[in-house]
Amino acid sequence: MxxxxxxxxxxxxxxxxxxxxxxxxxxxxxxxxxxxxxxxxxxxxxxxxxxxxxxxxxxxxxxxxxxxxxxxxxxxxxxxxxxxxxxxxxxxxxxxxxxxxxxxxxxxxxxxxxxxxxxxxxxxxxxxxxxxxxxxxxxxxxxxxxxxxxxxxxxxxxxxxxxxxxxxxxxxxxxxxxxxxxxAHGVSHPVEVVWAPPAGPVRPPHGMRVDPALLTHVAAVVRRALTERDGDVLCFLPGVGEIGRVAGQLAGVEAEVLQVHGRAPAAVQDAVLAGPSGGRRVVLATSVAESSLTVPGVRVVVDSGLAREPRTDHARGLSALTTVRASRAAGRQRAGRAGREAPGAVYRCWEQAEDGRLAPFPSPEIKVADLASFALQTACWGDPDASGLPLLDRPPAGAMGAAREVLTAVGAVDATGRATGRGVRMSRLGLHPRLARALLDGADEVGGRRAAEVVALLSEEPPREYGDDLAHALRTARRGGDGYAARWRQEVRRLSQSLGRSAGPSADAGAGPDDAAVGLVAALAFPERVARARGQGAFLMASGTGAELGDGSRLRSAPWLAVAVADRPAHAASARVRLAAVIDEGTARLAAGHLRFSGEEVRWADGDVVARSVERLGAVELSVRALRRPAPELVRGALLDGLRREGPGLLRWTRDSGQLRLRLAFLHRVLGAPWPDVSDEALLARADEWLEPELSRAGRRADLARIDAGQALRRLLPWATGDAARLDELAPERIGVPSGSRIRVEYGGEQPVLAVKLQELFGLAETPRVAGVPVLVHLLSPAGRPAAVTADLASFWREGYRGVRAELRGRYPKHPWPEDPTTTEATRFTSARLRRD
Missing domain, CATH: 3.40.50.300 (P-loop containing nucleotide triphosphate hydrolases)
Incomplete structure (x- = not known):
């Protein structure tokens, strides 16, 4: 009815x-x-x-x-x-x-x-x-x-x-x-906001980690709320692990403690959603209870202020959920749960001043998540780059590029990005493309049933108490009676049926031991995470990322691992392995065959050219031997790479060559073309042009250090236009002064600098110019110390000279200090020398 x-x-x-x-x-x-x-x-x-x-x-x-x-x-x-x-x-x-x-x-x-x-x-x-x-x-x-x-x-x-x-x-x-x-406007009851920040410092979340001090504080706030308010308490926490820890700290409270999350048994979920059954309840929930579900009887909300969002490190091939501060919109949703049926209260476990700094809305998944599944869906839809689809936010180009690389590697799309027949089949398995590949290819190697068992473990990460050994986790799930094991068995049946094979417990079991089967399937799912031991629980993954096991892990002695779950904490050099399986080199080669490279490898490493014959899986070297006669074009490429990494300083720069570069930089800045740009970036971009033929004769770092950079640099002068012949006219190395001396011009600053003794400029009325730019004259005392600086010599003789003369004539009485320097003959000598001459 x-x-x-x-x-x-x-x-x-x-x-x-x-x-x-x-x-x-x-x-x-x-x-x-x-x-x-x-x-x-x-x-x-x-x-x-x-x-x-x-x-x-x-x-x-x-x-x-x-x-x-x-x-x-x-x-x-x-x-x-x-x-x-x-x-x-x-x-x-x-x-x-x-x-x-x-x-x-x-x-x-x-x-x-x-x-x-x-x-x-x-x-x-x-x-x-x-x-x-x-x-x-x-x-x-x-x-x-x-x-x-x-x-x-x-x-x-x-x-x-x-x-x-x-x-x-x-x-x-x-x-x-x-x-x-x-x-539609609902019946909203007032909700009182109670700010309940921790009394002591709490470390901010990073990765999946939440400071235990915050969880202890949240549990204390729940206890406080039970004493101060009536009705059931709904407490928001970021994940299943945090729910379990807070539940443990609430032992003994006068209320039934229930847990609501995606992994909770259906009976528990039904009991929570059915409403109160007599006594008070404390419902510990993830963000699933923000809006998707109604929990009857709730009058109080305790909000930890945390949530989980997906994040992907495309460079390292790592993707996982990460703990973040919940947005203000989420906070409003959570608080509203306390006022659904009557006036209520929300206890917020952070400072009121922090609230305004929170993000207004949660991040759209399309902006932060692994897009491999999305890219496969759009490829099967007929729009590989999603350019024609109406979306609120466009997918980031970098994430889509990384997704297409994954799909190409697993055979889901062709060279044009269109879905293959295999890709269409993968899209219909209800799995991430990596796991779909592991299921299909793994079934051929280890049997459909066992492939389904391992993929089911990988599709929903088992509880931490199952350990970090994937094979051990499989055996635990097989004999387990917990909620996870029940869901796992259900998923195994679904995947087995999707392969068109019997879901019976002994059907299509395949050959070989479980450990080998588990490792192969995991490696097929994450080939770039096959990892070789480096000692003391450290490994190097084919992706180039380091990985480390916990101190008590039984996997520490393994020569190779297939890493299924790993995360990289902020500022950490290596990823932490959460779930992995032991494999051998043969399995690594089979699963990551598309990452195999064999051949000559000449590169710039550790400050010099390294030439080797190498075989590797991605970043993992399998065999290496020195290469005596590497191909010249490979050596040249390595030297160019070294120059780009370390800069033109690898070459020999004398004072004259350095001055030539400064002169050219000045002319490029003042006159522009055809005078060349000689900045580091420009020189490195044209290195193969101005360093030939010296570069073709070089074989290592020491050979670069023997190249005269100034001689090579002259190749960039504008010879074709004839302007090169005007170099000394437009930007001379030295300028003649009235005393007869030729003084070096320094071109390193904004203006060229001429540093000359004051007496050598007597009689010079106007400031010298280079390329139309007045030089900055540093007037020196007879001892060569700075006395004055001017870019307007005529003005100095009229206004500045008198003060300099008064200050220095007593200190240097043997040198001429005429009252009118513009009519006096310039000299490099003392007054006595002038009289003798």
Whole structure:
């Protein structure tokens, strides 16, 4: 029996007429509705004609997480007085509850993508709702882009609704073709904000690490909230590990402690979402409880202020979740959970002053995540670079380039970026392309069942208590009775069936020991992470990144590893291995064959040319021997590389050659072309031009040091135009002065400098010029010490000379100090010498 009384109380009902009108007139709309208004449960039922008497339609609801999809379907079925599998059903990875009468189906965005790839028309579907679109999950953004493409080309009748609690409504409206924005206002109760920062210092999060001091503080705040407030407490923590540690510290509290996250057993999730059963509850949850789920009975929220977001280090081939400060939008969502049913309170475990410095919104996954799966989806869709897809944010070019390299390596795309037949099959496995490759190729080597077992371990990282040895983790999962083992067995069945083979416990077991099979499959998934031991628990991965095992790891004595999970802490030189399997060199060669290089290798290393015959897997050297007669072109390339790395200082620069470079730099700055740019960057860019033939005769660093840079530099003079002959005229090395001396000009500063004794300039009325630029005259005392500086000699004789004369004539009485220097003959000598002469 339909629970009409509950349906009529849902606040979103007031927005339904405007929503249905928008969909009828425009075919697309954006629905903004706070949590608890019924946007996830009532709206699909109304659009399907199950609650409100409208026309019958088949509605597909896409949720970002499996837990949310199951919960939404069960809630809608309950509102209809039914069980899932009737008129309301759900499909998530590895679980399906749908019947012949199902008209509202809730799926994850990943399942929706799979369905679109198989059937672009979405035959039989009338309305698609993308729920919680504000979370900006990559699958949701991709699904929205594909759906808009479908609407624009083959299904203009398909209705599309983007629904969210808090979102960039204007951005989504533009994306959906200037679709109408419909707002529903919920019944909001006041939520008091209590600032509860730690009393002592707490280290900021980095990688997956959270300071234990913060978790201890969060547990203390939960205890405080239980004493100060009524109702259940919902505590937000970044991940499963932190939930477990805080749960341990809450032992003995007078409340039932429950854990809600994607890995929690379905029975626990159902118990939390069903509401209070008598006593008080403390619900420890990840961000899954921000908006996707409603937890009844909550009056208090304790917010750790942390969240997990994906990050990818494309240079090292490492991608993982990382702990970050939650955005202000997330903070508002979390706080709102305390005011769903009555006035409540939120305890924020950070300083109020920090709140304004938080990011306004979470980072869109497309900006920070590994894009290999996205790139495969777009390649299968027929748009390899995603340039024609309507997306709120464009994928970064670097991340897409790295993704295409992965897809090419696993055979998923061809040279043009188009999906191969193998790539299409990979895209339909519901796995990351790396894991799809490991499943397909691993099945041929170790059997489908065992390949599925290992890939299932890799697709959802096992709990830390399983250890860092992947083979040991496999044996633990096989005999385990925990929630992870149950989910693992379910995924093994799904993957085995996807290979078209029996899912029975002994079917297609393959040959060879488990350890070898586990290592091979892991290496097939992450070939650039095959790693060779360097001693004392240190390894070098084929990607060039160092890797280290924990002190107590049983893997420390392994000669080779296939690293499945690793992260690189901030400022650390090496990655930390979280999960790996022992392999041998043969397995490494098989899995990472595309990284194998064998041949002559001549390069600049450790400050000189190194010539070797080498065989390696990526950065891991397998065999090396010295090369006696390396190819001249390879040597020349290594020398050029050395010059680019260390600069022209590798050459021999005399005083004259250094002065020549300064003169040319001055003319280039003042006159421009055809005088050459002789900066380090310009010289290195033209090194093969001005250093021939010396470079072709050189073989090592010492030979570079014998090259006369000044002689070579003259090759860059503008000989072709005839200007080279004017070098000494335009930028002379020396300038003649009235005394008869020829004084060197220094060209290192903004102006050329002429440093000359004052008496040698007597009678010179105007400042000398080079290339039209007045020199900066440094007037020296008879002892060669600075007496004055001027760029206007005439002005100095009129105004400055008198003061210098008064100061120095007593100190140097043997030298001439005439009252009028402009009419006196210049000299290099003393007054007595002049009289003798």
């Amino acid at each position: 339909i629970r009409t009384d509950v349906l009529e109380q849902l606040p979103v009902r007031t927005a339904l007429p405007a929503l249905e009108r928008a969909l009828d007139e425009r075919g697309a709309a954006v629905l903004c509705a706070p949590p608890g208004t019924g946007k996830t449960t009532l709206v699909p039922l109304v659009l399907a004609g199950l609650a409100g008497g409208g026309p019958a339609r088949r509605v597909l609801v896409a949720e970002p997480r499996r837990i949310a999809a199951r919960a939404a379907a069960r809630r809608m079925a309950w509102l209809l007085g039914e069980r899932t599998g009737g008129r309301v059903g759900f499909t998530v990875r590895g679980e399906r509850s749908v019947g012949p009468d199902t008209v509202v189906e809730v799926v994850t965005t990943g399942v929706l993508l799979q369905r679109l790839q198989r059937d672009q028309e979405l035959s039989g579907t009338d309305v698609v709702i993308i729920d919680e679109c504000h979370e900006r999950h990559l699958d949701a953004d991709t699904a929205a882009a594909f759906l808009l493409d479908v609407r624009a080309t083959i299904r203009p009748d398909l209705r599309l609704l983007a629904a969210s609690a808090t979102t960039d409504a204007e951005g989504w409206a533009r994306l959906l073709g200037d679709a109408p924005v419909v707002e």
